[in-house]
Amino acid sequence: MAALLLRTSRGLGACLRVATGCPSPSSCVVAAWSSARWPREGAVAWRTHAQVRHYSSSDKLSIDMDDKTGVAVLKLSNPPVNSLSLELLTELAIGLDKLEMNPSCRGVIMTSAHPHIFSAGLDVSEMMGKPTEHYREFWRAVQEMWLKLYGSSLVTIAAINGSSPAGGCLMAMCCDYRLMADNPKYSIGLNETKLGIVAPFWFRDTMMGVVGTRVTERSLQLGLMYSPAEAVHVGLVDRTVPEETVFEEARTEMARWLKIPDHARQITKSMMRKTTIDHLLAQRDSDISNFANFISKDSIQKSLTAYMQALRQPKK
Numbered sequence: 001m002a003a004l005l006l007r008t009s010r011g012l013g014a015c016l017r018v019a020t021g022c023p024s025p026s027s028c029v030v031a032a033w034s035s036a037r038w039p040r041e042g043a044v045a046w047r048t049h050a051q052v053r054h055y056s057s058s059d060k061l062s063i064d065m066d067d068k069t070g071v072a073v074l075k076l077s078n079p080p081v082n083s084l085s086l087e088l089l090t091e092l093a094i095g096l097d098k099l100e101m102n103p104s105c106r107g108v109i110m111t112s113a114h115p116h117i118f119s120a121g122l123d124v125s126e127m128m129g130k131p132t133e134h135y136r137e138f139w140r141a142v143q144e145m146w147l148k149l150y151g152s153s154l155v156t157i158a159a160i161n162g163s164s165p166a167g168g169c170l171m172a173m174c175c176d177y178r179l180m181a182d183n184p185k186y187s188i189g190l191n192e193t194k195l196g197i198v199a200p201f202w203f204r205d206t207m208m209g210v211v212g213t214r215v216t217e218r219s220l221q222l223g224l225m226y227s228p229a230e231a232v233h234v235g236l237v238d239r240t241v242p243e244e245t246v247f248e249e250a251r252t253e254m255a256r257w258l259k260i261p262d263h264a265r266q267i268t269k270s271m272m273r274k275t276t277i278d279h280l281l282a283q284r285d286s287d288i289s290n291f292a293n294f295i296s297k298d299s300i301q302k303s304l305t306a307y308m309q310a311l312r313q314p315k316k
């Protein structure tokens with residue numbers, strides 16, 4: 001059974017389907033894993049160094065897979081602030097898919113190649129002054145990235161080595177465990193309301209799964225950004241570590257998680273996340289339409305413009 005599960009794993013959906021004997025992807029967890037886009041041969045350059053394989057199809061993302069340990073390191077590398085553009089989101093989904101399909105991969109550490117910023121969240125320029133079709137395509141890519149990361153059957157650990165607002169916080173919350181550099185200058189949280197926009201239900205559900213209903217309600221309404229210490233206090237981050245040790249601590253934590261038999265951990269993870277994933281899958285198209293309608297409104301475009309202008313002002 002264990003071997004069968006491991007060999008057939010294609011994200012949490014397949015994992016629970018095999019475990020429960022459910023034949024129909026549509027009635028199970030993650031039906032939307034797109035095999036049509038997998039593998040994208042030709043777009044991916046492979047380099048081999050001993051047991052570490054590097055692959056990426058973009059300079060905005062690097063993925064190093066160590067066949068010996070079964071651990072991949074996924075580094076966001078989209079200067080200046082690792083904002084999640086359509087291109088980066090697409091590469092992330094493809095990269096996660098690739099790791100999911102790699103039988104020697106058991107865990108992923110997600111981190112940033114840039115010091116001080118984990119990710120600034122969604123690229124606001126993708127949500128401003130564009131045609132509706134672009135908004136639809138962008139939002140589908142945001143959903144896809146979330147489905148792949150939140151629905152991953154691998155152990156996922158966020159090594160948060162800098163600030164992580166909004167979509168950056170969402171990515172970290174999708175992971176199984178979060179370590180953050182203890183630098184008080186950094187902050188993390190879902191600050192959408194401060195931009196005059198509203199985090200959708202699946203952002204909310206992801207946060208509720210991490211910190212519970214009350215903290216989520218307060219955090220979302222006020223668009224709260226937490227310092228690393230505060231984030232630990234509310235449970236948004238599991239622990240803080242000295243800045244220079246974030247990555248090594250993530251490796252040590254990963255080793256702990258990998259001691260658990262994959263099939264048991266995967267089925268448990270799937271059980272915990274199934275309802276949330278199903279919720280988005282059932283409403284995927286209407287969620288895209290909602291986003292495109294909402295973001296196209298003049299009042300929302302004005303809010304985003306004002307927010308970006310304020311961001312460009314010299315910092316006090």
Ligand SMILES: CCCCCCC/C=C/C(=O)SCCNC(=O)CCNC(=O)[C@H](O)C(C)(C)COP(=O)(O)OP(=O)(O)OC[C@H]1O[C@@H](n2cnc3c(N)ncnc32)[C@H](O)[C@@H]1OP(=O)(O)O
Pocket residue numbers: 080081083117119120121122123124125163165166167168191192195197198199200290291294295308311312
């Ligand atoms: C039904 C409707 C649903 C709608 C839901 C939408 C959900 C949205 C989710 C999101 O993720 S929205 C994005 C929210 N992100 C933020 O609010 C972060 C804003 N950025 C910052 O707070 C800071 O930039 C930083 C990340 C803390 C880094 O600070 P630092 O001082 O190091 O750099 P800056 O000088 O501020 O920025 C450099 C450069 O980058 C631009 N920039 C920053 N963030 C973004 C971004 N998210 N998207 C696009 N561009 C960004 C910033 O404007 C600067 O540009 P230039 O001035 O150099 O041109």
